[in-house]
Amino acid sequence: MPHCKYLIIGSSHAALEAVSAIRMQDTEGSLTMITRDSHLPYSPTVLPYVVSGRSKADNVALRDQSYFEQHAVEFVTNRSLSSIEPDCNTAVLDNGDRWQYEKLLLATGASPIIPPIPGLDKVKHLVLRTLEDAVALRDASQKAKKAIVLGAGLVGMHGAENLAEAGLEVTIIEMQTQVLPGYFDPQAAQMIQSAFDQHGINMKMGHKAVSISPQSSDQQNTGCRVELDSGETLDADLLLVSTGVRPIFDYCSGSHLQTDQGILVDNHMSTNQKNIWAAGDVAQAKDFYSDTKVTTGILPDAVEQGRIAGMAMSDDPSLKNYSGGVPINTYTFYGQQAISVGTSDSSSGPLNGEPTDKLEIELTVDSDKGYFQKIIFKDNRLQGISGINAALDPGIMWQLILRRIDLGAVKKEFVAQPLETGRRLMSGTWR
């Protein structure tokens, strides 16, 4: 039976960060990284750029083979986890291999949600989560003429922009009334949406696809017809499903691992089972704002969690508690930058239900220049800041939120110049 000290399932940001953290403490302990993917590690976040052609599919690896050799990491591809037996420290793979571990990290990420729309399973549709998906979407976009994108989240918005740039006629269908919900408030979302409108993308907001069928005229069965709740029908020869992702933890059944929307972990990314940790998109960990546990699906959070898990697994004495998930998003569209750190909307999300007299909201908008900046304070502490074409250092804003720094004395300057004031505050804090 193969055996290793550290067994890591997954090969993206959380897994890679855990390997770095482990190797800082323990340069020799046997370490195996197993991925269901067939490539060197890459980030799902880079995939829209593979679709657009900005990144080459063979040039996005986050580590090369020599990294694994240098750091004594055994890298196993094309294998997924099928079950765990925590009582005997054993992980069972899809080919029946039984791996004995001393410490196990589950960083299996997430996979696209396929919504239960009648007929969707009968038509060819694309998703965007793996490198194969990206290459397939890129190829399809070169042949197709009309595209429908289901969902106006990050993947959908990136996908729609890429498809439109490739010359397709694109429609986005989104159940909610705004794009990028959770990251931007309705007003900012509207500004982002209007850029899409201006570029000729058909935005069907607040609409549901109620049924999907193959296009009757199409013999090769690549096209589809989507019927909306309004009764309107739309035809397309490319259908991209981007209605969110769901953590992959089907292998947990029978393992007594506590799960909810993801695998539940404590502040050291430890699961309820001995010698098992989870990090990244699959983990459901402490929220920064509340006592609940959340799955965030945010790259910088995956990095944080992976680091903490690796430190915990290798008994790093400087291990600290996870400070809690904060929604963070940087989004570039049509050459414009949208940044959101922390909560962006007081009427939904973590601040929903806060007495409004406790919240202070500073809003600056110049629609002509496409400029938007919204700052939310509570008790003189930053809760969230979001901006479009506004200069911000998101890393500094994140720290101001996490450290709950009192901005009372500098609030006016901060609102007028968040970039300079934030930098000055953090530079002073570091000393």
Place this chain on the structure above:
Amino acid sequence: MGIGYNTITFNQDKCDGCGDCMLACAQAKAGSDDIVHSRIQILTTDQPSGDPQASDSGAIELAMCRQCGDPKCVSNCPAAALTKNATTGTIDWHADKCVNCLLCTVGCAFGGITYNAEIGHVTKCDSCDGNPACVKVCPKGALEYNTSGSIYNRISDKDDLFVPGLSACQGCNSELLIRHTLRNVGTNVVVATPPGCIPGMGTVGYNGKTGTKVPVFHPLLTNTASMLAGIKKQYNRVGRDVTMLALAGDGGVGDVGFQSLSGAAERNEQQLFMCVDNEGYMNTGMQSSGSTPAGSWTSTTPVGKEMQGKRTDAKNMAKIMMMHNCEYVATASLAFMDDYYEKLDKAIAASKHGFAYLHVYAPCPTGWRFPAADTIEVCRKQVESNFVTLWDFTPEQGLRFTRSTDNPIKMAEYLKQIGKYRHLSEAQVEHLQRRVNDQVRSLKAFEQLTEVS
């Protein structure tokens, strides 16, 4: 052993916010006079908040890439467009891989990698390939290109010639010093460690075992220099060129050890005599020595009704040795490693012809009463306040300061870190300040003699 890197350092106290660095950076990196292109951003505030409690009290701050050892920007990059360069230590940005997602900026809490809207991608400091434009133009010396990292590379493959597990106190400056020193001196040496902390921490060993991987012996406090002189003469007679190194405390140098030291210096014996000056007999229970500054609490100069610490001033041993007209005399501090290494090399070379004397200031956490983690900071402020000064001397060159004594920090900044000065009255602080000013003035007079001749 890891690898050390050169870095740009910012001395906030010296910066007047002139902005020349930003202009130089914008010109070097974008051929523009617009400081929006500068990758170093000096942050001044026009209207200090006036609230001393606020972290934003009008001080000049800095936003620039720190070239982190464990960079979050690199971890956050989904496109492998940022890498830590193992040779130079800078974090390199690769234009061909960057996808403009800005996730790197989420990882940076220093404002060190930022989106430049005018050119449409992120920019960061690349240290100008080891020749930073900003440092060259700084008129105040607020920016320095710190090359001490290369010292560690230079010595990393040399053997540490002391055993692990010497029993020095936590935070001991002397242990750091002797390990660095012997690493650089090498194995062709005989080491003498007269009574004091250095043999006390186990360098001469216990129970018949040695703590040093080269020949070492334990002379009396009184005869270190003369014993080394005798050994050197015997080696010269048999035709072997061996370095003679004394690692002595300030008592073994300036008090009871002085007569043999002065004699050896006068005869210009070929040896390197190092004084590790922790301002007292720390090994035996923190008694006062001739190097203990006025006002210091020690176990023999207590603080109470009759006495407020030591009543007399320290003697300046380095200056006294300079008056012997030795082959080489220098003072050093471990907060300034580049400077120390330069002087150590010169002292080793000088000891081949005659007497070389190195006086290293060695703050002692146990005896001086400060936290063990603050040793190097105390070293640094000791120099920055001019409490001690860094200079070297040869008979041909005369005295030369190796670090400017202009614009010292306030004496109180140095004293307040240290428990043995906690009781000082204003009059005592003033006395120390006068003493320091006198010392600087006197040494500057020697420097002027150097310039005239």
